[in-house]
Amino acid sequence: MFVYKSRGCTKYPLDSGKEDRMSKFARKLAIKTAAFVLSAVIAGGSVAAAGECAESLNAQKGRSEPAAALYKVKEGDTLYDIAREHQVSLRDLMKVNNLSGDLIRPGDNLVLPEKIKTAKYLSRGISREELMLLARLIYAEARGEDFEGQVAVGAVILNRLASPHFPKTIPEVIFQRCNRVYQFSPVADGSINLEPDEKAIQAAIAALSGRDPTGGALFFYNPELSKDQWIRTLPVLTRIGNHVFATCS
Template sequence: MNRKYRKIAGILAIVLAVTSGLVGVTAAAAGETSDGAGALEYGSMEPDQSSFQIGYTVSAGDTLYQICKDYNVSLTSLMRVNNLKKTVIYPGQRLTIPTATVSPYGMVLSRGEASRDEIRLLSKLIHAEARGESFEGKVAVGAVILNRLASPDFPKSIKEVILESNGRVYQFSPVQDGSINLEPDQESVEAALQALMGHDPTDGALFFYNPSVAKDQWIRTLPVITKIGNHVFATKI
């Protein structure tokens, strides 16, 4: 994973724990970064609480603006929570990352609201469609689902997008062949959360396919945006 992914790996790990119904997760359980990025610590969370806090220790080279970008928070909220009067920060300084949008019941992130069941379903589709692909390739598959939510041509919920069919054929082959029922691995869950947090390696794609196995000739006529791993990502004509 690149620096951006490693910097937010702790958030993904603890949200994974929350969406799995776990509480009292520690930094050791969630995993600390090892590339020089600031260390993360997590407070425990009771089932009836609506949020938790993440403690961040500033490392050399960190800026307040980059921390905001990495953790998808506004500069105003980060400064307010930490009672900062200026944007200068120092190595070793302790910051609190506001994460009030995460709860045991789901998430509200930059790509909209997602329940625990929806996060799990998205993770399962990513796992079924992108096993063996890079982490970026997995995020890209999740991004396509979320891009469809913003399009007037597709249903308006994650579940409906994933399970959409014309009465005979489903939009996604794992739903058709049952492989969507496989248990998703942690990387697929993290990829789903990345997509929900707004990361889109496809730059707005609405379709993807593997050209070596795709039998649908129509999909090959769509304008290609990019290729990531074995998947081609395309948009509508």
């Protein structure tokens, strides 16, 4: 039998008498250890290395759940107003509070759902206000279209933003006028001010993330409604839902 030194693996031979005493000691220690483990198992406990226990405790001490944001309902509040004020969707607000209707009472505490994450598009220099403006235009222009059709409308705005022939900010593109005529009819008729739904907001986010079902279109129109003859002369890229998407000739 050899005892090994931890550093350098130096070995020290033991005489036979010491070996016997060590063997007896080892057997006794093994029996005591087995008895301890068995009692711990019977008691429903668990045995772990000291290092593992310390690591687990430290992890538990350092772990803290983020506090939920709460809103205390005031007299005259409605769910719609609360959702709008805190820029969360009405559907999510009802869902996290297990509400099946719009009845709320003053003094109630409502959990506010997490706001839309904006990191992806903020990195492009797009503010939340610009996101919501884009969502309002999408909603006003294409609220009757499917999701792909709504993303396509948002993509046209961003394609114009990237084109040298159009303004360089989302508000300037949306509110642009040529010969005193707005480029987008919702700006002229005021429907740009309608509150967008969650679908339109998600379509705006998808467009801002680079999704473009149109293949680079700079124009769109509804051939059933548009009376502009010039726009019909532009090269058509695709048709999605009720809209035709075109580019410059």
